[in-house]
Each structure stands twice: as C-alpha cells, then as structure tokens.
Amino acid sequence: MIITDDHMHLYNHLRLKALEQFKETGGTHVFLVSLLCHHYDVRPNSGKDFAEVFDRHLSLVEKANRIVKAYAVLSVHPAEITVIGGRVGFERAAEIMKEALDLAGKYVEEGKAVAIKSGRPHYPVNRQVWKLSNEVLMHAFEVAKDVGCVVQLHTERYSKEGMVEIAEMADSVGLKRERVVKHFSPPRVREFEEIGIFPSVLAGNDNVLKAAEQGDRFMVETDYIDDKKRPGAVLGPKTVPKKIKELLENGYDEDFVYKICAENVAKVYGVEL
Numbered sequence: 001m002i003i004t005d006d007h008m009h010l011y012n013h014l015r016l017k018a019l020e021q022f023k024e025t026g027g028t029h030v031f032l033v034s035l036l037c038h039h040y041d042v043r044p045n046s047g048k049d050f051a052e053v054f055d056r057h058l059s060l061v062e063k064a065n066r067i068v069k070a071y072a073v074l075s076v077h078p079a080e081i082t083v084i085g086g087r088v089g090f091e092r093a094a095e096i097m098k099e100a101l102d103l104a105g106k107y108v109e110e111g112k113a114v115a116i117k118s119g120r121p122h123y124p125v126n127r128q129v130w131k132l133s134n135e136v137l138m139h140a141f142e143v144a145k146d147v148g149c150v151v152q153l154h155t156e157r158y159s160k161e162g163m164v165e166i167a168e169m170a171d172s173v174g175l176k177r178e179r180v181v182k183h184f185s186p187p188r189v190r191e192f193e194e195i196g197i198f199p200s201v202l203a204g205n206d207n208v209l210k211a212a213e214q215g216d217r218f219m220v221e222t223d224y225i226d227d228k229k230r231p232g233a234v235l236g237p238k239t240v241p242k243k244i245k246e247l248l249e250n251g252y253d254e255d256f257v258y259k260i261c262a263e264n265v266a267k268v269y270g271v272e273l
C-alpha cells in the first residue's frame, strides 16, 4: 500500500531516522521541503546564494531515497521577506526571493525537484511587506507555469476569501488552480473543490477522517519540522501512516487510500509513484 506524506522537513533532530520511523509504520513516499536559509547558516545577498540551500537539500533527498521514495520541494519561504528584509531592506529581499524562485525553477527543469514553495506571511505584516509578498507569490506562479510544476503554498490562516484571491492570482498567469497545493490545509475538502486549489490536509486530530467524509480530493501531510527545540512539531513522522490506518479501521477501503496517497499525488505533481 502506498502511503504518502505530502510535506515534511528534515533538519537537526532525527534527520533520516525520521524516515525510518515513517517507513516502519507503513510510509512509502514523502515530499521533503527545504527550510529557510538561516537553518543552513546561509545569509543570502542574491538569489544565487540559495543554491547552497537547494544543493544541501537535494543531497539530503538523495539519501532519503535509500529509505523511501522521496521528492524534493524547493522552498523560498514567505518569512524570508522578514528575515532577509531585516538585513537588506524589504524591496531588495523581494528581488532576492524572486531570483531564488527562478533558480528553483531551473532545478525543476533539470529534474532535480518536483515543486517549489512560496506564499505569503502567516503573521501580521505592514502593507508594504504584504504587497511585496504578493508580488513574490505571483512570480512563483509564473515560474511554475513556465517550468510546469506545482507551487506548494504557505499562507496566512485559512479563509475562503484568501484562497479565492490566490486562485485568481494563479489564473492571471495561466497556472492551473489544481497545481497550487495548499500546505497546512484544514479538512474543508468540498470548499477546496469549489475553489480549485488542491488541499494538503494537516493530519492532526481527526482531520483525515473529517476530510474523508467530504470526498477524496485531498492529500495528507505532517509538516514534521525535525527541530531539536520542537521535537514533535508540527506532527511526528509516524502520523500519516497512523491516520491512514484509522481510515481503514473506519470502513474506508484501500482504493480510497490509493486515491488520496497515489492517484491524487501523481496527477497533481505529475510524478510517477
């Protein structure tokens, strides 16, 4: 049985052991997302400086592939605007982030990664930073449209209005709404189906069961951060396999699991499993 975690990080806690745990509990496929530059002690002054972050992430993903099937997602985290902007100014930070997205797009074209990650801050920011963040996100959509990949979205707290606004941004550059994956989604499968953006449901509490009650158009994730300071956050690496087993115990069949963990993933990302 294929069991896929759609969004996980490996950093400084369990590292590859997290994937051993994922595998032991039944996990087979994982999307590994790079972290912010400061996690790699990189202080970028240009988009090119993200190459070190991306290369280190890709070498980790290569090792991960000896344990389970792992796909690389290259992130230009929306909070970079604050981190980098604090040093070089917000306008310049936005330029650097756009250049970094171009670079991420090149890696995707070369087949090294399957998706990029962008979005806008999840914490309150001033109008200038919000505007710049939207410009960066728009640029991510252009890159994704050009190279034909998914954008994983990291955003403010979910609201339907916010999602519709983002969906319309994707429309404006001709990127299909289904190729925009909302990471950290609530289990509002029907609402996402109306909007068109594809939900990656955070597998905490009974979210997966709640999502399943509304249909099978979703994926699941832990957003495991692998941070020594927050060892179980956001959810531990065994969570997705556990929650998939719960689905089976609650009367959902293996075809249903195949749909959310394999078919949806293959279709949305354009990957083979």
Ligand SMILES: [Zn+2]
Pocket (backbone or CB within 6 Å): 007, 009, 033, 223
């Ligand atoms: Zn994450």
